[in-house]
Amino acid sequence: MSNTAGPRGRSHQADTAPNQKAQNFGPSAKRLFGILGHDRNTLIFVIFLAVLSVGLTVLGPWLLGKATNVVFEGFLSKRMPAGASKEDIIAQLQAAGEHNQASMMEDxxxxxxxxxxxxxLAMILGLVIGAYLIGSLLSLFQARMLNRIVQSAMHRLRMEVEEKIHRLPLSYFDSIKRGDLLSRVTNDVDNIGQSLQQTLSQAITSLLTVIGVLVMMFIISPLLALVALVSxxxxxxVTVVVASRSQKLFAEQWKQTGILNARVEETYSGHAVVKVFGHQKDVQEAFEEENQAVxxxxxxxxxxxxIIMPTMMFVGNLSYVAIAVVGGLQVASGSLSIGGVQSFIQYSRQFTQPLSQLGSMANLLQSGVASAERVFELLDEDEQDNDPAQPNTVATGANRLEFKDVSFGYSEDRPLINNLDLEVRSGSTIAIVGPTGAxxxxxxxxxxxxYDINSGSITLGETAQDAVDIRTMAREDLRSRTVMVLQDTWLFAGTIRDNILYGRPEATEEEMLAASKAAYVDRFVRSLPEGYDTVLDDEAMNLSVGERQLITIARAFLANPRLLILDEATSSVDTRTELLIQRAMSKLRQDRTAFVIAHRLSTIRDANLILMMKDGEIVEQGNHRELMALEGAYWELYNSQFNAPAKEELQADGDH
Incomplete structure (x- = not known):
C-alpha cells in the first residue's frame, strides 16, 4: 500500500570487496542439482530414454564395422578362384610363409x-539407419522432457526467491544495493536456468556415451581400449586444474555484474539530478571502471x-594416433578385422568427443554454480522473527498507542532511541519534528x-486496560490497521484506478470515486483523455510529482485505516494543493490516530501533540502554543523557517 523509508544515517552500500578465494563448488553444485528433485520420477524416465537413445547410437559404429567386413570379405572372395575352398587357400598361404594373411582370413x-x-549389406545398413533414427527421436523426446523439468525447477526457484524476499526483514534491504538484489533475482536465476538447460542434457548424454563406447571398445579389443583409457x-x-581457477573468476564475474547493475539503476533513477549537477563525467568514469571490472x-x-576444450581435443588426437598405430598392427597380425579397427577408430572419436564436451561444459556449469551461490546466499539470509503461534489481537477501532521505556538502535554499538516514554491517545494527531537523523x-x-525494539514495549488498544504488546500481534494484523503516505511516491504500472484500489481492492467504484474526490484526484483525472483508465508508464512519469502524491493520498483514504502515518506527504505539491490536502487530511484524521512527520512546521500547528526529537530522544512535547512559549528547541526551529520573533508569533496566535 505504500513504500517504506529506510533508516536514516545508515549505510546502504553492499560489501563490494572482491572475493579472496574460490567459492565452495561441490556443495553448491549438489544443492543446485537438488532443486530438480521435485521431478525425480520424470528425471529417472528421462535417463532411461537417454540410455536407450545412446545405446542405439553406440550400436551404429559396430554395425558399420560389420558392413565393412561384408564389403572386404566380398572383395577378397571375388578375387579367389571359384570352386576353391577357404581352407585350401589358407593352407596355400601358410605354405608360402604368409602366416599373417592366413591368420587374418581364418575369422x-x-x-x-x-x-x-x-x-x-543392405540389411546391416538398414539396421544402422533404424538405430540412428530411433535414437534421434528418443533423444529429441528426452530433451523436451528435460527442458520441462528445468523450466519447472526455475519456476519453483523464482517462487521461492519471491517468497523469501517477503520474509526478509527491512534491515536486509537497507544493507544491500537494490541493483545487486535485482541482479540476483533476475540475471542470476536466468543464468542458472540457461546453465542447467545447456549442460544437463549434454552431460547425461556424454556420460552415457562414454560408458557405452567404453563397453563396446572392450568387446572389440581390450588392448586398444586400454590405450584409449590413457587419455x-x-x-x-586438466579439467580439475582449470576449473579450480576459473570458478573464482566466474564468482567474481557475477558479483561485479551485480555491482554494475546497481550503478546503472542508481544513475538512471537519478538521471535528472546527475545532469543538473553536471556529474555526467564522474558517473561515466565510475561506470567505465566497474564495466572494466566486469x-x-x-x-x-x-x-x-x-582452455579445456582445445586441451581435450589435443589429448584426443594423441589417443587417436596411438589407436590407429596399434590397431593397424593388430589387423596385420590377424588379431583384429578391418571392420573391427574401423569401428574402434569411430568409437575412439565418440569416446574423446563427449570427454571434450564435458570439459567445455565446465565453464557453463561453473557460471551457473557461481550464480546459484549468490541466489542461495539470498535464500539463506536470516528471516524476520516468526509471528507468535497464537497471536494477540485488538478491537477493530483500537488506535491508542503507548511507548514504555523504548530503546532501539540499528546496531548494538550505536543506540538511536533511548528510554522513550510516550502516550498517544485515541484519535489524536501527533506531529514529530526535529533535525535530520533525530x-x-x-x-x-x-x-x-x-524493526523490533531492543527493549521496552509498544502497546496498542482502545484503552490502557485492553492494550497488547504489538510484538505479540501478527504483523499482517498490525499493518492492516495502518497506512503510510510517504514523501517518495510509489505507483506501479497500471491504470490510475488500479493504483487507487491498491489501498482496498474490494472497494466499490463509488467508494473509489469518493476517495479520489476527497484527495482532489478527481479534478485532474477528469481532464485526462482516458480518465481513471489512464495507464501509468514506468515510474508514472506521465503525471507530475504532485499528481502522483495525490493518488497515494487517495489510496490512503480508500484504505480507511485506524492508524495513519504521514511522512512529508504534502512536500511535493504546490501551496494551493497543500491547503486543500490539509483540509482533506483533517477529515481523514477524524477518529483516527495520526503520526505526521513534517519539516514545514506550518503544516502541523493544529496537531494535538508535537514531539520535538533530537538524538533519538523527545526533548520537548506539547501543542504549538505551549512549545512556542517555552522558547526552546522547537521555538528556534520554527523561527529559523519563518524568521519571525517569538513574541510576534505568540501575539498572532492570541489574535486567532
Whole structure:
C-alpha cells in the first residue's frame, strides 16, 4: 500500500570487496542439482530414454564395422578362384610363409568367387539407419522432457526467491544495493536456468556415451581400449586444474555484474539530478571502471575455462594416433578385422568427443554454480522473527498507542532511541519534528514493526486496560490497521484506478470515486483523455510529482485505516494543493490516530501533540502554543523557517 523509508544515517552500500578465494563448488553444485528433485520420477524416465537413445547410437559404429567386413570379405572372395575352398587357400598361404594373411582370413566369412553379399549389406545398413533414427527421436523426446523439468525447477526457484524476499526483514534491504538484489533475482536465476538447460542434457548424454563406447571398445579389443583409457587421467587433471581457477573468476564475474547493475539503476533513477549537477563525467568514469571490472572477470573466466576444450581435443588426437598405430598392427597380425579397427577408430572419436564436451561444459556449469551461490546466499539470509503461534489481537477501532521505556538502535554499538516514554491517545494527531537523523522516521518504523525494539514495549488498544504488546500481534494484523503516505511516491504500472484500489481492492467504484474526490484526484483525472483508465508508464512519469502524491493520498483514504502515518506527504505539491490536502487530511484524521512527520512546521500547528526529537530522544512535547512559549528547541526551529520573533508569533496566535 505504500513504500517504506529506510533508516536514516545508515549505510546502504553492499560489501563490494572482491572475493579472496574460490567459492565452495561441490556443495553448491549438489544443492543446485537438488532443486530438480521435485521431478525425480520424470528425471529417472528421462535417463532411461537417454540410455536407450545412446545405446542405439553406440550400436551404429559396430554395425558399420560389420558392413565393412561384408564389403572386404566380398572383395577378397571375388578375387579367389571359384570352386576353391577357404581352407585350401589358407593352407596355400601358410605354405608360402604368409602366416599373417592366413591368420587374418581364418575369422573371415569367405566364399571364393562369390563377390559382395549386397543383400546382407543392405540389411546391416538398414539396421544402422533404424538405430540412428530411433535414437534421434528418443533423444529429441528426452530433451523436451528435460527442458520441462528445468523450466519447472526455475519456476519453483523464482517462487521461492519471491517468497523469501517477503520474509526478509527491512534491515536486509537497507544493507544491500537494490541493483545487486535485482541482479540476483533476475540475471542470476536466468543464468542458472540457461546453465542447467545447456549442460544437463549434454552431460547425461556424454556420460552415457562414454560408458557405452567404453563397453563396446572392450568387446572389440581390450588392448586398444586400454590405450584409449590413457587419455582419461589427463582429461580429469586438466579439467580439475582449470576449473579450480576459473570458478573464482566466474564468482567474481557475477558479483561485479551485480555491482554494475546497481550503478546503472542508481544513475538512471537519478538521471535528472546527475545532469543538473553536471556529474555526467564522474558517473561515466565510475561506470567505465566497474564495466572494466566486469570485462576483466568475464574475460578471465571465459579464457581460462576455454582452455579445456582445445586441451581435450589435443589429448584426443594423441589417443587417436596411438589407436590407429596399434590397431593397424593388430589387423596385420590377424588379431583384429578391418571392420573391427574401423569401428574402434569411430568409437575412439565418440569416446574423446563427449570427454571434450564435458570439459567445455565446465565453464557453463561453473557460471551457473557461481550464480546459484549468490541466489542461495539470498535464500539463506536470516528471516524476520516468526509471528507468535497464537497471536494477540485488538478491537477493530483500537488506535491508542503507548511507548514504555523504548530503546532501539540499528546496531548494538550505536543506540538511536533511548528510554522513550510516550502516550498517544485515541484519535489524536501527533506531529514529530526535529533535525535530520533525530529518529523521526525510525519511530514510525517501530510502530509498523519494520524493526523490533531492543527493549521496552509498544502497546496498542482502545484503552490502557485492553492494550497488547504489538510484538505479540501478527504483523499482517498490525499493518492492516495502518497506512503510510510517504514523501517518495510509489505507483506501479497500471491504470490510475488500479493504483487507487491498491489501498482496498474490494472497494466499490463509488467508494473509489469518493476517495479520489476527497484527495482532489478527481479534478485532474477528469481532464485526462482516458480518465481513471489512464495507464501509468514506468515510474508514472506521465503525471507530475504532485499528481502522483495525490493518488497515494487517495489510496490512503480508500484504505480507511485506524492508524495513519504521514511522512512529508504534502512536500511535493504546490501551496494551493497543500491547503486543500490539509483540509482533506483533517477529515481523514477524524477518529483516527495520526503520526505526521513534517519539516514545514506550518503544516502541523493544529496537531494535538508535537514531539520535538533530537538524538533519538523527545526533548520537548506539547501543542504549538505551549512549545512556542517555552522558547526552546522547537521555538528556534520554527523561527529559523519563518524568521519571525517569538513574541510576534505568540501575539498572532492570541489574535486567532
Amino acid at each position: 573371415m566369412n569367405l566364399v571364393p568367387g562369390s563377390g559382395i553379399d549386397f543383400e546382407k 582419461i587421467p589427463v582429461t580429469i587433471v 570485462y576483466k572477470a568475464s574475460f578471465g573466466a571465459q579464457f581460462i575455462s576455454g 529518529g523521526k522516521t525510525t519511530l514510525v518504523n517501530l510502530i509498523m514493526r519494520f
